[in-house]
Amino acid sequence: MSRWVLHVDMDQFLAAVELLRRPELVGQPVVVGGRGDPTERAVVSTASYEAREFGIRSGMPLKVAVRRCPEAVFLPVDFPVYEAASEQVMQTLRDVPGAVVEVLGWDEAFVGLDSADPQVAARAIHDAVLAATGLHCSVGIGDTKVRAKIATDFGKPQGIFSLTQDTWFEVMGDRPATALWGIGKAIGARLARLGIQTVRQLAEAPEEDLVAAFGAATGPHLGRLGRGEGSNHVDDTPWVARAHGHEVTFQVDLTERAQVEDALGGLSRQVVADLAAEGRACIRVHLKVRFAPFFTLTRVRKLPEPTLDPQVIAATALALLDKLADDRPIRLLGVRGEMVPPEGGYDPSRTQGRRGAP
DNA sequence: TCTGGGGTCCTAGGACCC
DNA sequence: TCTGGGGTCCTAGGACCC
Incomplete structure (x- = not known):
């Protein structure tokens, strides 16, 4: 038995919830965003996988989305319905024996558990969520939260992927540093100016260089991200808003x-x-x-x-x-x-x- | 081609105090 | 002629995530 972190991430969450009550739209490009009117100033919250094939992405203006796919079905954001679905998902996770659940957002959570076979546990979680809600998820398995979180991307959709100390560099080493959770465009550009392009280069960068460039807290944090290091402690303390x-x-x-x-x-x-x-x-x-x-x-x-x-x-x-x-x-x-x-x-x-x- | 709405954390630097 | 050293509080601004 070892301690594992599982990262559970719902697939196309908002669109999937809408498809549950509008089954006739299954298989069509569906875009959820704003008030559902693509002539207004608003952005895409979630696009179904069919819509993504047209290049539609979260955060894209609806006006752009409708140009990319005029036949797409545009639906308004309906917060109460997603909140209810989210609560159902999280409760299903909490009902897994021995699981500690740390909610990260509407559609994702860390699950901490002891398991001899985390793949089996991950499959059981996917199946339990599907049975309870009719919704599919992907599950990332890791020995740290950072690795579990990143692993999920490789499992999507409906898949399971594992990322540990042993496989980290083989999978992530040659990828751009911006593939990491917490490194966006701006920090990626600053790293590039230091000659750091890849995850491996970030992992091997001298700490003093990172401290000099990013400060006493952020510098070492970036180095740890590059190595996939970090906490594996899943904390179910209720969140207190600031x-x-x-x-x-x-x-x-x-x-x-x-x-x-x-x-x-x-x-x-x-x-x-x-x-x-x-x-x-x-x-x-x-x-x-x-x-x-x-x-x-x-x-x-x-x-x-x-x-x-x-x-x-x-x-x-x-x-x-x-x-x-x-x-x-x-x-x-x-x-x-x-x-x-x-x-x-x-x-x-x-x-x-x-x-x-x- | 045009930019949501909900959040959080970090750093730098100035003002002020002892 | 040169400008302590340590601390707190506050604002500006940058960055990231879902």
């Missing part, structure tokens, strides 16, 4: 101050509703603003005292916006409220935990 926010993209850019004030007021009320639901006051206001066409800024201001007054939050956001002294049309506004930390602070072992959707 903040809640709302943002809105305007179909027509805002040019009038009254429109801006209205929008900030509405966003602030939504934020306060979320914070009040947790019974935690706001200590810092984050403003996000995108000026047409592509220029985005964020600003933060600490409040003199914690509050749940939407007018205080809206006024703070407006003051931050005024300070920018930029009267270009506004395409997006976001207000985020950072909350009073819980008694004793946040659980440091969960700092890498759940990001994104609940």
